[in-house]
Amino acid sequence: MTELLFDALLAIALVWTALRALLVPELFRSVMLFIAFGLLLALAWARLDAPDLALAEAAIGAGLTGALLLDAVGHLHRIEDARRKQENPEGRERRGEPS
Amino acid sequence: MTLLDWISAALLTVGAVFFLAGTVGLLRFPDVYTRLHALTKIDNLGLGFTVLGLLVRVESAAEALKLVMIWGLALAAGATLAYLIASGALERKLATDRLPGAEP
Amino acid sequence: MIPGSIKRAGRVLALGLSLGLALLLGWAMFDLPPAEIRLPEQVAARLAETGVSHPVTAVLLDFRSYDTLLEVGVLLLAVIGVLATRAEVRDGVEPAPEPVLLALARVTVPLMVVVAGYLLWAGAHRPGGAFQAGAVLAASGVLLRLAGRLPAWATPGFTMRLGLAVGLLIFLIVAAGVMVGGVTLLDYPSDLAGGLILLIEAGLAVSIGLTLAGLFLSAPAPGANREDAS
Amino acid sequence: MSGALLYALTGGVLFAMGLAGMILQKHLLRRILAFNILGSGSFLALIGLGQRGGPPDPVPQAMVLTGIVVAVCATALALALARRLLSLTGTMSLPGDEDVTD
Amino acid sequence: MQTFDAMLALFLLANLLVALARVMRGPSAADRMLAALLFGTVGVAVLLLLAQVQALPALNDVALVFALLAAITGVAFVRRAWRDPRSGNSGDPDDAA
Incomplete structure (x- = not known):
């Protein structure tokens, strides 16, 4: 019973994080949610009696995908910042823009 | 249930309570610096009690070593990240107005 | 230009079709009869021939080793693609790493190598194996790069290239070797199978580790990035 | 309903969500995320269906293990291509969609 | 004992999901x-x-890998993705506290 509840909660969490990762307006938040999704997926593999997959997902999700995506987001941020500086050399602030 | 089972259950429960405290802290504390405490101290304490609770049950020395190593690594990661994030946040002047010694 | 109303209709259509697909998949899964072929039993029945006692490793490197061989080729192609598409940039200078970060790298990187070795060894009889070991090795490369201890990979030198290819090379040599011995491609003789699988796995772990690390290492550091000025 | 079937159904939902995301999103990085979600959904469905009321099935596990590693390589290659596109054209969307960077 | 462990795991998973609110809320x-x-951290404990619940000792290895690599995402964030307000626009909602 408890285990089925665990599975149901995990399944809901997987769908919710994936949905939010696809829908939130800010890129950074969506990457964060995707990293959370990867860690939850490792738990799902553990529940499905597939420790091989949990190992691979933990190593790749925590060690590689996160670093790759965060690096890409940082790259985009830096380009955006450089472009804004060019357009707007006095450094006037533009508040409330989605990033 | 044997005595060891009871001890294990008690330690695991204490660990879970610390985890709960950490989560509450992460949600309720006002800024990054305080939230860092919730994450890197209380949660690592929770993990420590969980590991202790499971150590009571282990059958082989290798498993025990693995469990202790897990806690040690979590502590090292927590300490490093706490420092990196706190100093990064200070550098970026995130919510420094509430820090002690700040101008009101 | 496509008018806005058609675009909106297209989006609604795509959403509707995806929803329909989800429902269809769910319905199909509910109604799916149990499989007639019991794969786990078949694998278990012939596990003794493979020289390893962990079924997943047996499937990966014996029963379906052809797939794994091609997969290593795909990984190599991916890293070549990444290296080929990177712009002509000097590597930026990583901002000086904090001492704490260096200390963390000093503690965890050797442990990662040890854990990778453990996973490689464990693969023969319990969950673990070349893929997991390679991923952990790659993570150590990522950490060293983030701590400013590894340069970016503009053009990997000869040793690196050899490292990237060594898994595929060993795999191909073994495959060709057993063919010369008179059996079909990748059908190892039973008495040698365990040793051959371990040899292939060691090569694979090195190659996969370097490939996955290379995927991250080929991105230039944020410091002096000429790409950024576009 | 067994736990494994629950995960398989979740996989189906994730697959459809990822597909919709890949069609509807303009930003390439988001499309890459959607592609990963789609892939994870199909992996979950494969493993979940293989595990219904029986011992764990090693064959889909081995297939998905290769799939996970190939997926991360594909993600990295896609990111490298998107970066190249950004440095050449200054946009993170494909021709025909409106330009986006951030 | 297994039921007790399963209940604790469920409790910790619920903890994790509550913490997701912080990802959404930021600021x-x-x-x-x-x-x-x-x-x-909590993922390691759940694993x-x-x-114990599934009598699958290999999951301890997964927890070990989790703990070993837990720092990398955070380090990548600090070193690569954390926007510095001095180099860009300081009015970004992502960085305003």
């Missing part, structure tokens, strides 16, 4: 990152408990 990028790091 700064660092706050979102903290919640993702919480997934590391250790699941290893």
Whole structure:
């Protein structure tokens, strides 16, 4: 019973994080949610009696995908910042823009 | 249930309570610096009690070593990240107005 | 230009079709009869021939080793693609790493190598194996790069290239070797199978580790990035 | 309903969500995320269906293990291509969609 | 004993999901990152408990790999993705606390 509840909660969490990762307006938040999704997926593999997959997902999700995506987001941020500086050399602030 | 089972259950429960405290802290504390405490101290304490609770049950020395190593690594990661994030946040002047010694 | 109303209709259509697909998949899964072929039993029945006692490793490197061989080729192609598409940039200078970060790298990187070795060894009889070991090795490369201890990979030198290819090379040599011995491609003789699988796995772990690390290492550091000025 | 079937159904939902995301999103990085979600959904469905009321099935596990590693390589290659596109054209969307960077 | 462990694992998973609210709420990028790091520590504990519940000692190895690599995402964030307000626009909602 408890285990089925665990599975149901995990399944809901997987769908919710994936949905939010696809829908939130800010890129950074969506990457964060995707990293959370990867860690939850490792738990799902553990529940499905597939420790091989949990190992691979933990190593790749925590060690590689996160670093790759965060690096890409940082790259985009830096380009955006450089472009804004060019357009707007006095450094006037533009508040409330989605990033 | 044997005595060891009871001890294990008690330690695991204490660990879970610390985890709960950490989560509450992460949600309720006002800024990054305080939230860092919730994450890197209380949660690592929770993990420590969980590991202790499971150590009571282990059958082989290798498993025990693995469990202790897990806690040690979590502590090292927590300490490093706490420092990196706190100093990064200070550098970026995130919510420094509430820090002690700040101008009101 | 496509008018806005058609675009909106297209989006609604795509959403509707995806929803329909989800429902269809769910319905199909509910109604799916149990499989007639019991794969786990078949694998278990012939596990003794493979020289390893962990079924997943047996499937990966014996029963379906052809797939794994091609997969290593795909990984190599991916890293070549990444290296080929990177712009002509000097590597930026990583901002000086904090001492704490260096200390963390000093503690965890050797442990990662040890854990990778453990996973490689464990693969023969319990969950673990070349893929997991390679991923952990790659993570150590990522950490060293983030701590400013590894340069970016503009053009990997000869040793690196050899490292990237060594898994595929060993795999191909073994495959060709057993063919010369008179059996079909990748059908190892039973008495040698365990040793051959371990040899292939060691090569694979090195190659996969370097490939996955290379995927991250080929991105230039944020410091002096000429790409950024576009 | 067994736990494994629950995960398989979740996989189906994730697959459809990822597909919709890949069609509807303009930003390439988001499309890459959607592609990963789609892939994870199909992996979950494969493993979940293989595990219904029986011992764990090693064959889909081995297939998905290769799939996970190939997926991360594909993600990295896609990111490298998107970066190249950004440095050449200054946009993170494909021709025909409106330009986006951030 | 297994039921007890399963209940604890369920409790910790619920903890994790509550922490997701911090990813959504922010307000700064660092706050979102903290919640993702919480997934590391609590995830390790959940895996250790699941290893007991499912009598699958290999999950301890998964927990070990989790703990070993937990820092990398955070370090990548600090070193690569954390926007410095001095180099860009300081009015970014992602960095305003």
